[in-house]
Amino acid sequence: MAGHDFAQPMTARKSGPLKGVAEIPGDKSISHRALILGALAVGETRVTGLLEGEDVLGTAAAMRAFGAEVTRHGPGAWSVHGVGVGGFGEPADVIDCGNSGTSVRLIMGAMATTAMTATFTGDASLRKRPMGRVTDPLSLFGAQAYGRAGGRLPMTVIGAADPVPARYTVPVPSAQVKSAVLLAGLNAPGETVVIEREPTRDHSERMLRGFGATLSAEKTAEGHVITLQGRPELRPQEVAVPRDPSSAAFPVCAALIVEGSEILVPGVSQNSTRNGLYTTLVEMGALIDFENAREEGGEPVADLRVRFSPEMKGIEVPPERAASMIDEYPVLSVVAANATGTTVMRGVKELRVKESDRIDAMARGLEACGVTIEEDEDTLIVHGMGPGAVPGGAVCASHLDHRIAMSFLVLGLAAKKPVSVDDGAPIATSFPVFEGLMAGLGASIARDNQ
Structure with a gap:
């Protein structure tokens, strides 16, 4: 499924019970940051369990372009010989980040306080996404950015020759923006401070500490305040990447809505800044057992035992939970369509500037499959039809968005009629083994031209 030169239509049909063990790939967010x-x-950092999707492979290529030696030794096993804080060299060519907003925003931050120039681009979806939310705070360090109208890619960033530390309040919850500012602060003297009104996923803070940076976080009247001491010498690490809770969401949600299913999903990250979906599903009545809780690679993990859950009810999801599950709302809306009653998702306007306008994409696709939807700029409301009652029978647009494509394919496994997506190729950006994994559980998902 690599590459997006040609659309890959796919169709999911009503499936028999899903059974077996779902071995989820490594966490995408942690994989990017480890590289x-x-x-x-x-020195040499060694990484095991690295997600080998297109997004992460793009970050690996970018690190090579900036001068690091990045080597694959086997499935998920990689090494990085680093160049040190401030040691990046100027890349000889444009950095193509494909579909990955995480790649481009974090890498811009990492190079913004080094005297060099780099130009970034991406695929059609990424070129539509706003970069000003990152380049604005990076300008506080002394970096300059020049892009297309609206702060969009392609964009050239000129790193600060004499960076100064920054203090920045993140205007909307965004782990990417927070992380970009912290990475920029590594090569600035003194203290760089990031203030979040709502805490977001904390993988960057955990990993920065693990690599030897001095970083503190505290709750104050201003919000969640993170302080980083600049110009540390980062020490190489052994990084074991836990399994991605955002990818696990798809087989988990499929098992919840496909009659007779029971699956085991081992080693899934239970980081409190990432597990909002699982909290929400349990509140809806999902039958999920969290077994063998432990810590791996500095992250809490558990094995998830998931069973078909016909008694799920619609709920109102607290808006303050949005930051911990922002990528999972599309597949949650699929579960909501198969629950009884109404599920209200508020505080989700960030979905409108992801790989696609995910509120609009899910609303239009669910409507085409016979589900009643309400929406406004910051809200998505799904009127559930009960287990197995969604009519289906539609071709849904994926808008070059991996999570939209996978969400509608999950819907098709429980709908009365097949559900198709116009292009499943973007799934490879985050979950390259999705098709094989789902087929191994018994799911009926197929490429339309095969």
Whole structure:
């Protein structure tokens, strides 16, 4: 499924019970950060469990372009010989980040306080996404950015020759923006401070500490305040990447809505800044057992035992939970369509500036499949039809968005009639083994031209 030169239509049909063990790939967020911080450390960082999707492979290529030695030794096993904080060299060519907003925003931050120039681009979806939310705070360090109208890619960033530390309040919850500012602060003297009104996923803070940076976080009247001491010497690490809770969401949600299903999903990250979906599903009445809780690679993990859950009810999801599950609302809306009653998702306007306008994409696709939807700029409301009652029978647009494509394919496994997506190729950006994994559980998902 690599590459997006040609659309890959796919169809999911009503499935028999899903059974077996779902071995989810490594966490995408942690994989990106392990490569970047490994490149900024002095010496060899070794990574196991790295997600080998297109997004992460793009970050690996970018780190090579900035001068780090990045080597694959086997499935998920990689090493990074870093160049140290401030040691990036100027890339010889444009950095193509494909579909990955995480790649481009974090890498811009990592190079913004080093005297060099780099030009970034991406695929059609990424070129529509706003970069000003990152380049604005990076300008506080002394970096300059020049892009297309609306702060969009392609964009050239000129790193600060004499960076100064920054203090920045993130206007909307965004782990990417927070992380970009912290990475920029590594090569600035003094203290860089990031203030969040709502805490977002904390993988960057955890990993920065693990690599030897001095970083503190505290709750104050201003919000969640993170302080980073600039110009540390980062130490290489052994990074074991836990399994991605955002990818796990798809087989988990499929098992919840496909009659007779029971699956085991081992080693899924239970980081409190990432597990909002699972909290929400349990509140709806999902039958999920969290077994063998433990810590791996500095992250809490558990094995999830998931069973078909016909008694799920619609709920109102607290808006303050949005930051911990922002990528999972599309597949939650699929579960909501198969629950009884109404599910209200508020505080989700960030979905409108992801790989696609995810509120609009899910609303239009669910409507085409016979589900009643309400929406406004910051809200998505799904009127559930009960287990197995969604009519289906539609071709849904994926808008070059991996999570939209996978969500509608999950819907098709429980709908009365097949559900198709116009293009499943973007799934490879985050979950390259999705098709094989789902087929191994018994799901009926197929490419339309095969």
